[in-house]
Amino acid sequence: MKIQDLKELQLDGIKEAANIGGGHAATALSQMLDKEVDVKVPEVEIFPIEKTPELLKMENNIVVAALTRFFGDATGRNLMIMKDLDAKDLVNILLDREIREDTEIDEMGFSSLKEVANILCSSYLSAISEFLGLLLLPSVPAIVRDDSRAIILSTYLEFSRKEKLAFCVKSIFHFKNLERELQAYLLLIPDTESLDNILKAMGLL
Amino acid sequence: MKRRFKILVKTGQFKVTGDSKVLITHGLGSCVALTLYDEKVKIGGMLHYILPENPGDGKKANYVDTGIELLIQEMIRFGTKKERMVAKLIGGAIMFEEFIKDKENSIGMRNIKKGRKILGDLGIPILSEDVGGGYGRSVEFDLSNGKVCINSYKLGIKII
Numbered sequence: 001m002k003i004q005d006l007k008e009l010q011l012d013g014i015k016e017a018a019n020i021g022g023g024h025a026a027t028a029l030s031q032m033l034d035k036e037v038d039v040k041v042p043e044v045e046i047f048p049i050e051k052t053p054e055l056l057k058m059e060n061n062i063v064v065a066a067l068t069r070f071f072g073d074a075t076g077r078n079l080m081i082m083k084d085l086d087a088k089d090l091v092n093i094l095l096d097r098e099i100r101e102d103t104e105i106d107e108m109g110f111s112s113l114k115e116v117a118n119i120l121c122s123s124y125l126s127a128i129s130e131f132l133g134l135l136l137l138p139s140v141p142a143i144v145r146d147d148s149r150a151i152i153l154s155t156y157l158e159f160s161r162k163e164k165l166a167f168c169v170k171s172i173f174h175f176k177n178l179e180r181e182l183q184a185y186l187l188l189i190p191d192t193e194s195l196d197n198i199l200k201a202m203g204l205l
Numbered sequence: 206m207k208r209r210f211k212i213l214v215k216t217g218q219f220k221v222t223g224d225s226k227v228l229i230t231h232g233l234g235s236c237v238a239l240t241l242y243d244e245k246v247k248i249g250g251m252l253h254y255i256l257p258e259n260p261g262d263g264k265k266a267n268y269v270d271t272g273i274e275l276l277i278q279e280m281i282r283f284g285t286k287k288e289r290m291v292a293k294l295i296g297g298a299i300m301f302e303e304f305i306k307d308k309e310n311s312i313g314m315r316n317i318k319k320g321r322k323i324l325g326d327l328g329i330p331i332l333s334e335d336v337g338g339g340y341g342r343s344v345e346f347d348l349s350n351g352k353v354c355i356n357s358y359k360l361g362i363k364i365i
Binding site for chain 2: 050155
């Protein structure tokens with residue numbers, strides 16, 4: 001199955017799987033943080049590869065991003081992205097301390113964000129795995145802080161070099177009941193070769 | 206300092222200009238910005254390419270092998286001479302180093318190598334480079350003097 005040939009019904013199916021994954025991940029995060037965490041209905045995004053840097057429109061492009069790869073019956077990547085300021089606030093909540101806006105996130109902070117990404121991605125993938133009856137095994141996440149445009153495009157290129165179209169399912173998590181609502185984006189990027197397996201598991205191929 | 210006119214070169218695009226303007230591009234990860242400059246007429250161009258080789262049916266400016274032809278044609282149309290062109294290469298990073306075992310074969314490294322080879326074949330000298338590493342870069346190419354200013358969150362500002 002090629003990305004450009006995906007039908008509405010098949011896209012809806014993939015969205016539904018991501019929706020279930022997102023719901024479970026929100027519950028897991030909510031329990032971990034003891035705060036309300038909501039997730040919106042996911043959106044499917046398909047665009048030419050050179051447009052991917054524009055996928056997240058933000059005024060300041062510094063983000064903290066955690067990349068998880070998954071293996072098994074379907075392969076691909078999960079990318080969790082938080083705006084720099086949101087990531088700092090989340091570290092403060094997790095470690096119960098105060099980093100000011102003008103200071104950098106330290107090693108301990110990155111480590112705790114990595115843990116958030118780990119819980120987010122593994123609960124997301126395990127729910128999808130159960131829903132589809134496919135084995136999906138996540139790796140440990142790798143975390144970086146940099147320009148979102150560089151991160152997103154490189155995430156595509158480094159692992160699938162031939163594609164001219166980029167495909168992802170985007171979920172947005174909202175951390176509520178805080179001084180300021182925080183957001184985290186989660187992109188599900190299945191390898192194109194795995195789309196067939198995912199669609200077959202849902203009886204859509 | 207006088208406010209300079211800045212022109213954005215998006216991913217998978219190329220632009221040529223002069224008149225002391227500044228060509229800028231953002232968010233270089235594994236992508237590479239290739240700049241060409243003709244000091245005599247102070248005209249230069251930038252290509253922000255994504256991958257080394259065009260499979261044949263891809264958008265030309267996404268790939269260095271086909272993109273550089275477009276860039277050189279445009280440079281010549283602006284009145285520059287190929288013999289006077291000098292190049293700089295910026296970018297080609299590995300954003301998630303933990304996942305990339307074979308660094309030499311990473312997309313960033315392949316982009317850099319292909320860029321160097323093509324410039325070598327064309328006989329265009331590479332004056333300087335700021336490539337590799339594990340961080341993103343933004344670039345400002347000043348057409349008044351051919352200097353390239355690189356900004357990264359990791360290392361701050363560097364001029365080549």
